Amino acid sequence: MFPMNMIFFLILTLTTVSAQDADFTYNGFGAAKLRLDGIAEITPNGLLRLTDTRLLAKGHAFYPSPLRFRNSTTGKALSFSTSFIFAIVPKYPDLFGHGLAFVLAHSVDLSYALPSQYLGLFNANNSDSSNQIVAIEFDTNMNPEFGDIDNNHVGIDVSSPRSINSSHAAYFTNDNGAGFKNLSLVSGKPIQAWIEYSHMDGLLNVTLAPIDIPKPVVPCLSSNVNLSSLISDDMYVGFSSSVGNFITCHYILGWSFKLNGRVPALDFSRLPSLPHTPSKSSLESWKIGLLIILSILLLLIIIIGIIFLVKRESKFREVFEDWELEYGPQRFCYKDLFLATMGFKDQQLLGAGGFGRVYKGVLPKTDIQVAVKQVSHESRQGISEFIAEIVSIGRLRHRNLAQLLGYCRRKGELLLVYEFMTNGSLDKFLFNQPKLMLSWGRRFHIIKGVASALYYLHEGWEKVVVHRDIKASNILLDDQMNGRVGDFGLARLYDHGTDPQTTHVVGTLGYLAPELSKTGKATTSTDVFAFGGFLLEVACGRRPIEIRASEEDVVLVDKVLKYWKAGTILEAGDPNLGNEYIVEEMEMVLKLGLLCSHPNSNSRPPMRLVMRILERDAPLPEISEDGWNAEISAMAEGGFDNIGMSDGSLLNMFACSASTTESALLTGR
Structure with missing residues (x-):
């Protein structure tokens, strides 16, 4: 072993x-x-x-x-x-x-x-x-x-x-x-x-x-x-x-x-x-082919570019169009606006509507806060809307107008630059359970500011400017909560003493005057009608048309008329205010809202008279239906002495036109 x-x-x-x-x-x-x-x-x-x-x-x-x-x-x-x-x-x-x-x-x-x-x-x-x-x-x-x-x-x-x-x-x-x-x-x-x-x-x-x-x-x-x-x-x-x-x-x-x-x-x-x-040879062939194609395209672009520049230089000495030379405010560099808005990112988006998207930005060279409106490419008005806003706002100067600082045009892009309104639009303080409830004193101050701006647009400038879209969402609030009229994308201009031209009926449901569907003419009186709807929504804290409301309360002006008829017009006021308001001012605004919303354009007061009523330099007219047109015209010219007042007679006038008002308010785009 x-x-x-x-x-x-x-x-x-x-x-x-x-x-x-x-x-x-x-x-x-x-x-x-x-x-x-x-x-x-x-x-x-x-x-x-x-x-x-x-x-x-x-x-x-x-x-x-x-x-x-x-x-x-x-x-x-x-x-x-x-x-x-x-x-x-x-x-x-x-x-x-x-x-x-x-x-x-x-x-x-x-x-x-x-x-x-x-x-x-x-x-x-x-x-x-x-x-x-x-x-x-x-x-x-x-x-x-x-x-x-x-x-x-x-x-x-x-x-x-x-x-x-x-x-x-x-x-x-x-x-x-x-x-x-x-x-x-x-x-x-x-x-x-x-x-x-x-x-x-x-x-x-x-x-x-x-x-x-x-x-x-x-x-x-x-x-x-x-x-x-x-x-x-x-x-x-x-x-x-x-x-x-x-x-x-x-x-x-x-x-x-x-x-x-x-x-x-x-x-x-x-x-x-x-x-x-892919084989290296095929990749190399592809690269060579792509290089040849790109070279040919580059050569064509250079040739076309030279031809275009030569033709353009012979026709224009500058790259600006004629209307820009005459009306245009400051022209901004696209790169500056791109950097200011962080590349137009969604986190900078302030809001969006039919006219385009609005972004918050900070200009890189001055650190000034601005609002940049990017005009929609799909807009059928397109450049005409853009030019309207440039022309109308570019030279307007009023403390209650949102100031246009400048603009930019890059290829097909249209950009407008406004001063930034710290507190956004008025509607977010009125509807949908706002975090901050506006007091009556602040509301009344905003109403007077908007009225002052409209009076300036209608009578105080060298041309008549019809805004065509007065509503709470287009009233912006600065850091002092002053109301500023903004968004002039639908504005129309004409000379004083001339007849406005017929145009497309545009605006917002609930603010369109009934005569627009017949004449197609936007006038100062149609602006007054929209202002009447604005007065009622500020005082009542609800929109001119509430689709989800009960049938009798869908149209705001009809609801206020109903309270007027019952002799309890103050009950139409915003319930969120409680009793925290001045009775005389609330009653004045509600009645003035009805007055401006009159279905007969000749019976609406001009903004000159509206301003005097708000400043209490003139009383609210309360007259019989037969004498309405004559006496409102006399008051517009300054004759306000010893005018009789009767709630019942005014109520009769509105009662007979309530159904007409409702149908008119439901027209529009």
Whole structure:
């Protein structure tokens, strides 16, 4: 019988021999049992994919068990040879990273390692691990901090991303003595690599070649490396790869390995295919074709541009149109408005309507807050609306008008720049349970301001300006809560003493005078009608038309008439005010709202008279229906003495026209 120590020696000897003769070949990895981690995976067709379309990631693939790399008797590293075929496929031809490496590692725990330039093997100081690593890197990025020679090289790394020796990626050819030929690692095509180590002379050789070229006789990189002092007895063998901020796929198509012998050749016919990508030649052809097309287009644009400029220069000395020279206020640079509104982002949006979108902005050079209206491209009025607003507001000056600071025209874009109104529009303080309830004193102050502005538009300027869209949402409030009339997109102008032209019936439901549907003429009297609706909505705290209200309360003016008829007109006031209002002022505003909303245009007071009534320089007229037109005309001329007043007679006049008013209010767009 053998002694026990002899049996143990024989077992150890057999194990060592088995390890020293270890070899394997994978012609594709469909049935391979590899250790995978990170984002490495084996695809259904047998490709070993170390990285995919994810960014800042790493992938590892190792032979499942460690191999004995040192002679247990002499302690010297064993010879080995390996061959594999890899492909690096970037999404974009000029943006890629960071390569792959063939690795000998004492441990497959690489959790401490970083992606990007660290290839999934190392980290910034490499102090987190005592792992022994020898790697042959195929690096596609130049990292000066590691002393890289270029962005297409082969290097030998020993427990550090700084190579102890490196060489440009190339292969040797004997064709007519041509010597080395450049080989792009990121070509997207399969490349074969051979790595061989001889324990006799400590020489480590790395050879590269395209897949259709036999193994060159001269290696790409040859270096003396004493592996005996750099590795442990048992080492894992495999691959590592990483990516940074650019999508790059790293593939291994096949792999063979042998200790103490020549590695067997791979069977190309059994290798899996790479995913289809456009060939470099087709990409180059596409680039050349695109360059030619762009060159032709550029030449045509230059020719057309020259012709256009020559013609334009001969017709206009400046780039401004005639109306801009005559009426235009300051013209802003589009870039300044783009920067002021943060690129017209939604977070700067103040509101939107049929005429366009309004953005809050801060002018970059002056830090002035502005409101920038971006006129809708789909507007059927388009440039005509834009010019109307420029012409009408551009030269108007009144403390109760929203001031137009300037404008901008860029290609088809139309932009108007206003002074910024800190408190927005009046309607948000009246409806939908506002956070801040306006007091009666503030409301009355706003009413008088709007009336003053309308009087200026109708009589105080060199032309008659008909606003055509007076309503609470178009009354803006500054930081002192003063009312400012804004949005002149529908305004029309005509000379004093002339007859206004017929135009499209435009405006807002509930503010349109009944005669508009017959004549199509916007006049100062139609503005007064809208002002009447405005007076009632401010006093009552509800819109002129409430579709969701009960049938008898849909039209606000009819509801106020009903209270008038009952002798309780004050009950029409905004219930949110409670009793916090001046009775005489509330009654005056409600009656004046009815007066301005009269269905007969000749019976509405002009804004001159409205101003005198609000300032209490003139009483509210209360006369019989028969004498209404004559006496209202006399009062407009200044005759207000000793006019009789009777609630009943005024009520009779309105009662007979209530149904007419309702139908008129429901007309419009």
